[in-house]
Amino acid sequence: MLCFPCKAGLPAKAANVIKSRNMLRDIPLVERVAGALASAGLHDRAGEFFEETGQLQRSLDSYIKGNAWRQAVELARRNFPSQVVDLQEAWGDWLVSQKQVDSAINHYIEANASSKAIEAAMTARQWAKAAQFAEILEPEVAKPYLKRVARQFEESKQLEDAERHSLAAAAPKLAVEMYTKASLWDKAHKLATSYMSEREVSMLYISQVH
Numbered sequence: 001m002l003c004f005p006c007k008a009g010l011p012a013k014a015a016n017v018i019k020s021r022n023m024l025r026d027i028p029l030v031e032r033v034a035g036a037l038a039s040a041g042l043h044d045r046a047g048e049f050f051e052e053t054g055q056l057q058r059s060l061d062s063y064i065k066g067n068a069w070r071q072a073v074e075l076a077r078r079n080f081p082s083q084v085v086d087l088q089e090a091w092g093d094w095l096v097s098q099k100q101v102d103s104a105i106n107h108y109i110e111a112n113a114s115s116k117a118i119e120a121a122m123t124a125r126q127w128a129k130a131a132q133f134a135e136i137l138e139p140e141v142a143k144p145y146l147k148r149v150a151r152q153f154e155e156s157k158q159l160e161d162a163e164r165h166s167l168a169a170a171a172p173k174l175a176v177e178m179y180t181k182a183s184l185w186d187k188a189h190k191l192a193t194s195y196m197s198e199r200e201v202s203m204l205y206i207s208q209v210h
Contacts, residue, residue, distance in 0.1 A: 034046045038062065043065045050062055060079075069090070085110075085111050091107045131149045131165055134146050
């Protein structure tokens with residue numbers, strides 16, 4: 001009678017019956033129901049089933065296969081701590097694939113996947129957050145990201161923020177060009193003379209004339 005729900009295509013009901021009747025020690029029956037859950041695409045329920053019977057690796061594998069990332073991370077924290085970082089990154093990747101980029105950012109941070117966190121923040125148009133993440137990187141690694149952030153601030157007419165991130169990227173020329181395009185000559189000249197050589201300033205002004 002217990003196998004009837006499986007045959008009827010209702011493995012979740014079978015799992016509930018087994019748990020309610022405290023039959024989790026019946027390994028052959030548990031294996032049969034777990035297999036039915038997996039076949040039905042209910043990998044998260046199969047993961048719960050394996051976890052309840054102490055088959056923790058199989059539980060983790062099922063959670064991962066079913067994209068049940070919260071359960072996978074929680075199980076890993078208790079039993080497989082060395083896998084938590086990789087799981088957080090995989091969770092972030094899955095969220096990005098589902099167009100849930102905002103939600104992915106914190107998982108990338110948890111995974112120390114700084115570049116992915118920055119890209120996700122940029123995709124989500126969270127420029128300030130992207131810059132915040134970039135600023136903790138090695139300067140040479142951070143520069144391309146900070147330049148992209150500066151350009152985005154320029155496009156949104158937040159020129160002071162654009163200037164700040166251009167300077168953080170060691171790219172004062174970007175800020176000077178930005179101010180000259182905006183006809184803010186005093187700011188352009190002040191920056192140019194503070195951060196660029198006389199020759200660079202001259203060449204910049206000549207290029208602006210042409």
